Amino acid sequence: MLVRTAEFVKSSASFKACPNPDRPEYAFVGRSNVGKSSLINMLCGNKKLAKISSTPGKTRLINHFSINNSWYLVDLPGYGYAKLPKSMASTFDKTLSGYLTQRDNLFCVFVLIDSRIPPQAIDVNFINRIGQWQIPLALVFTKIDKTAQQQRNSHILEFKTKIMETWEELPPCFCTSIINKSGKAEILEFVEKCNLENNMA
Ligand SMILES: Nc1nc2c(ncn2[C@@H]2O[C@H](COP(=O)(O)OP(=O)(O)OP(=O)(O)O)[C@@H](O)[C@H]2O)c(=O)[nH]1
């Protein structure tokens, strides 16, 4: 799939304020700083589309981007940012769970995992929650340019093994790097397939 146009639509503080759910939607979620906004920019070929930062906690709202005027990409606030005051962390959690459970046009949630580190309980727990909500999901192992192949592969294998303790089958998995654009074609092809399977876009 070719991304011909990618436009920012709006930032929303809750699912209630999101744009009309009238087209397929794909959301990116994961711990703060894992690379959600960077990945959206890579997929769209526009480094300035979603705001990125080396400081965690940059994205604080639900951000919709319209792709080819026919489907949405959504940049979500990160979870698990330790430096947030507790009250704010719980607001983020409500924003996130409200969005994930109420958005009817959500075709797939991409959960981003940092390939530089071994499996983290917070990611595994979050993925299990998505499973309980029965929302289609895919896993994206990010920043693969940052770690030696052997170490990264062992983190990814450990993660998949952990997931298989509770899941019957592995969800689709992707590996990405914004440095060399790894994973871009694969993710866009996956989105195209989902759109076609649902006869939309
Ligand atoms: N080397 C490398 N750096 C990356 C990659 N993806 C993201 N980064 C860097 O990681 C940092 C965080 O990226 P963001 O895209 O802002 O992360 P985020 O998940 O949107 O973070 P929050 O909005 O704070 O939740 C930035 O400094 C990016 O340049 C990657 O594939 N490779």
Ligand SMILES: [Mg+2]
């Ligand atoms: Mg972000």
